[in-house]
Amino acid sequence: MLHKVLEIRNLTATAYVLRIERKKVSFKAGQCFNLGLKNSGVNREYSIYSGENDSCLEFLVKEIKEGIVSPSLRQVTLGEEINLHGPYGSFVIDPIKIKQVKFYFICTGTGIAPFHSFIRSHPNLDYQIINGIRSLNERYDYDEYHPLKITTCISREKWAGFHGRLTAYLPEIPIDTKSIFYICGNQKMIQEAYVILRKKKVSGNHIFTEAFF
Amino acid sequence: MKIAFSYPPIINSDGQKAMVSQNRNVQFFMKPTYLLPIIQGQAATWLRDMGYNVFWDDGNSQLKTFDCWYLDLIEASPDVIIFESTTPVMKFYWNIVNKIKSDLPHCTVIMTGYHSMRKPQETLRRSYADVVLRSNHIDFVLQKLIPYIDENSQWRENCPIEGLVIRIDENNFHDTGNFKQIETLDLSPDVDRDLVQWKNYAYENGNFLQTPGTYATSVVRDCMFGKCSFCRYNGPDLTFSMRSVQKSLDEYQKLIEDYGAREIFDDSGVWYRGAEAREFAQGIIDRGLNKKDCYFGFNTRFGYLEEDTIALLAKANFRFVLVGLEAADEETLNRLNKGYGPKDSEQNLKLYTKYGLFPHLTIMVGYFWQTREQLNTTIDTVKRFMFEGLARTLQVTICTPIDFTPYHQECIDQKMLLTNDYDDFDMSKLIVKTPIPHNDYYDAIRNIYGIAFHPKFIFKQIQFLFKFKKRDWQFLFTYGIRAIRRVRQHIFNLTKQQKNKVIK
Numbered sequence A: 001m002l003h004k005v006l007e008i009r010n011l012t013a014t015a016y017v018l019r020i021e022r023k024k025v026s027f028k029a030g031q032c033f034n035l036g037l038k039n040s041g042v043n044r045e046y047s048i049y050s051g052e053n054d055s056c057l058e059f060l061v062k063e064i065k066e067g068i069v070s071p072s073l074r075q076v077t078l079g080e081e082i083n084l085h086g087p088y089g090s091f092v093i094d095p096i097k098i099k100q101v102k103f104y105f106i107c108t109g110t111g112i113a114p115f116h117s118f119i120r121s122h123p124n125l126d127y128q129i130i131n132g133i134r135s136l137n138e139r140y141d142y143d144e145y146h147p148l149k150i151t152t153c154i155s156r157e158k159w160a161g162f163h164g165r166l167t168a169y170l171p172e173i174p175i176d177t178k179s180i181f182y183i184c185g186n187q188k189m190i191q192e193a194y195v196i197l198r199k200k201k202v203s204g205n206h207i208f209t210e211a212f213f
Numbered sequence B: 001m002k003i004a005f006s007y008p009p010i011i012n013s014d015g016q017k018a019m020v021s022q023n024r025n026v027q028f029f030m031k032p033t034y035l036l037p038i039i040q041g042q043a044a045t046w047l048r049d050m051g052y053n054v055f056w057d058d059g060n061s062q063l064k065t066f067d068c069w070y071l072d073l074i075e076a077s078p079d080v081i082i083f084e085s086t087t088p089v090m091k092f093y094w095n096i097v098n099k100i101k102s103d104l105p106h107c108t109v110i111m112t113g114y115h116s117m118r119k120p121q122e123t124l125r126r127s128y129a130d131v132v133l134r135s136n137h138i139d140f141v142l143q144k145l146i147p148y149i150d151e152n153s154q155w156r157e158n159c160p161i162e163g164l165v166i167r168i169d170e171n172n173f174h175d176t177g178n179f180k181q182i183e184t185l186d187l188s189p190d191v192d193r194d195l196v197q198w199k200n201y202a203y204e205n206g207n208f209l210q211t212p213g214t215y216a217t218s219v220v221r222d223c224m225f226g227k228c229s230f231c232r233y234n235g236p237d238l239t240f241s242m243r244s245v246q247k248s249l250d251e252y253q254k255l256i257e258d259y260g261a262r263e264i265f266d267d268s269g270v271w272y273r274g275a276e277a278r279e280f281a282q283g284i285i286d287r288g289l290n291k292k293d294c295y296f297g298f299n300t301r302f303g304y305l306e307e308d309t310i311a312l313l314a315k316a317n318f319r320f321v322l323v324g325l326e327a328a329d330e331e332t333l334n335r336l337n338k339g340y341g342p343k344d345s346e347q348n349l350k351l352y353t354k355y356g357l358f359p360h361l362t363i364m365v366g367y368f369w370q371t372r373e374q375l376n377t378t379i380d381t382v383k384r385f386m387f388e389g390l391a392r393t394l395q396v397t398i399c400t401p402i403d404f405t406p407y408h409q410e411c412i413d414q415k416m417l418l419t420n421d422y423d424d425f426d427m428s429k430l431i432v433k434t435p436i437p438h439n440d441y442y443d444a445i446r447n448i449y450g451i452a453f454h455p456k457f458i459f460k461q462i463q464f465l466f467k468f469k470k471r472d473w474q475f476l477f478t479y480g481i482r483a484i485r486r487v488r489q490h491i492f493n494l495t496k497q498q499k500n501k502v503i504k
C-alpha cells in the first residue's frame, strides 16, 4: 500500500522519525511494518513508533550510512508516497496483563521504538525503560517518558547518570521476577540481557524479544 | 554414552519415501532428495566434541530399508535416540518410538521438530517418548541436556534446562518453560562433514546445479522476517539469530579446499541481506573462492536484495536463488503476511536474471480463500516469468497447514480443515475447504509444471545457455534430467491423488 510521507523529523545526524499518513491501517502497539521506496522492490522491517490511537504512523529509524533502505527513506520529499506492508508480528502486550504487572522495557538505540508505541497506546502502563545508548544525543524524544520511568545507560560519554553498557547496569539492580520483560535491539545485547535476567531467576516465559539485527 | 541421531526410512504403500529432515514439509517421492539436517548435524558434532559416542543414523541417505535400519539401530543399542518429526509423520513416529522403547527399554528417546515442539504433551501422551524439545535450537539445548542426563539420576524431576517437556511417569510431565533465548550462533560448531557422511547428500538434490554439493551451516536460525503465516519460522517464541560472516566464510573455504564441494547451498529460511550479504560476497571474492568452480546458493524473499548486492553476489559465483512466489495477487500476499506486493517479485527477478543468478520459484496453490481468479493470476504470472526468462526453474506445492503455524491455526479456527488425521497432511492433496473444486488446483499445478515442456520455455533455456558463462552442456543435461524427474514425481503424486483419495 502506498502512503504519503508527511514529515521527516531529524533527531540526530543518524536518526530520524518518519511520519506517514495512516489511512485505515490498524495495528497493535509493538508490531512492525515493511517500508520501502515506491517501485524500488526493496523493503525493510520497522517497528511502529506511534501509538494505536495516533492519527499518523511514525517510525524511528537509524540511518545506516552504508545501508540501502534507511538512507533512502530519509531522502524522500514530503508528499511523496512510500510502500508499506503490514502490520506483522507478535511483539505486543497482552492487555489483560496491563493492570496486573510491571513491565520492564530493555532496549538499545532505535530498539526503543516499540516501547514508545506501547507507552503512547497504554497510558496506564506501569513500566520502567532501561535504555542503552552511546551518547547523550541518542536520547530520542526523551521528554515523552516519565523521568523516573526511564534509566539511560550511556557507554561512550561521561555524564551524571550511569556510564557504561546496559548489560553492566542490569545485573546491579533489584528486579521483581513477577514483572514482564521486553527486550529489543541488537542480538548480542538481547542475548546478554536474557542471560542476566535468567540468572536473576526471571522465568523464560516472562521474557519477550525482538531482534533488529 | 552412545547417542544416535536417527532418521528412519518412512515408505508409503506406493513405495515412495518421505523427505523429513531440515524442517521441510514432508512429501513422499520415489527418488527423494536427501537433505542434510543442519542443526542436527551441529548438535551431533558438538556432542561428539564433548566426548560422547555419537553416531549418525540417517536411514534415508544411507539407502537402508526400514527393516535394515531398525535392526542396525537395535543392535547398536544407543542410550539416547534423537528424532526429528513433523505433522504428517507424527503417527509413524509415535509407533516407532513405542517399538524402540519395548526393544530398548533403557534408551531415552528425544523428539525434536516443529510439530511436537508446538504440542509436546500430545507426543508424550501418544507415545513413550521421554523428552520433547520446545525449540529449534536443538544443538544448544542438547549440549546442556545430554551431560545433565549423564550426570544426574534424578534428571527427569530436577532438570533446570529451559525448553523441554520431560516425562516423569506415564501421566506426569515436567515442563521447564519456553526456550526463548537468542543464542550466539557462532558458539555452535560447523557440521562435521565426515561425521554426517556428507557425500550421501551430495548428489540427489534438486538445488544443486553441479555436484558434489553440500549445505552450509546455516547463517540465520529461524528467519529474520519470520512473519509469513504458513511458515514454521513464525511465532512469538522465535527470534532470529545470525552467524558471523567471517566464520561462515571459513567454512566455505574448508568445504571447497578440503572437501572439493562444487556447490554450496545455505538453507536458512532467508539468507543474509544488505551489508552482511555484501560482506559475504566480497569475502568470497577476496579469498579467491569465486574462482574455484564452485557455485553458491541460498533462500531469500522478495524485497531483501537490491541491485548492488545482487551484482556482487553474481560476481562471487552465486547462482541458485530459491525464492517463494506464494501467489501473485495482492489479497493473498497480504493474507499470507508476505511483506511485499505483486510488482516487487517481477522487479526483483529482473535484477536476479540481469546479473545471471538462477531464480528458482517455489509456488503454492490451494489457500482456503483462493478464488479461480486468484489462481489464474498465479498461473499466468508464473508462465510469463518463465517464458520471459525471469526464472529458471520452479516447484509448485499444495499449501498444507502444518505444525500449528498461524495459517494452520486459522484453518482450525475458521473450521476450514477437512481432516484431523495427521497422515493426510503430507501435501499430496488439499485438506482445506476451498471456493472452487480441488481438482482445479491440481490442474493448475499440472499446468504450471507443463511449462517445462513448452517450446517457448525450452527455447528460452537454450538461449540462456549461450549467455551462460560456463557452456557446460553436460551440466545442463544432467540438471535438466533431474528437473524433469522432479516434475514427473510431482505429477505422479497428483494423478494418484486425483484417482484415489479426494477428501470431500
Ligand SMILES: Cc1cc2nc3c(=O)[nH]c(=O)nc-3n(C[C@H](O)[C@H](O)[C@H](O)COP(=O)(O)OP(=O)(O)OC[C@H]3O[C@@H](n4cnc5c(N)ncnc54)[C@H](O)[C@@H]3O)c2cc1C
Binding pocket: A032, A044, A045, A046, A047, A048, A059, A060, A061, A062, A063, A064, A066, A067, A068, A069, A070, A071, A109, A110, A111, A113, A210, A211, A212, A213, B224, B225, B273, B274, B275, B276
Ligand atoms: C523486526 C524488525 C524491526 C526493526 N525495526 C527497526 C526500527 O524500528 N528502526 C530501525 O532503525 N531499524 C529497525 N530494524 C532494522 C531495519 O529493518 C534495517 O535492518 C535497517 O534499517 C538497515 O537497513 P538498510 O537497508 O538501510 O541497511 P542494510 O544494507 O540492510 O544493512 C546495514 C547494516 O546495518 C545493521 N543494522 C540494521 N539495523 C540497525 C540499527 N537499527 N542500528 C544499527 N545497525 C543496524 C545491519 O545488521 C547491517 O549490518 C528492524 C529490523 C527488524 C528485523
Ligand code: SF4
Binding pocket: B223, B224, B225, B226, B227, B228, B231, B232, B233, B234, B269, B270, B300, B301, B324
Ligand atoms: S520469508 Fe520465508 S522463511 Fe521467512 S517467514 Fe517467510 S516463508 Fe518463512
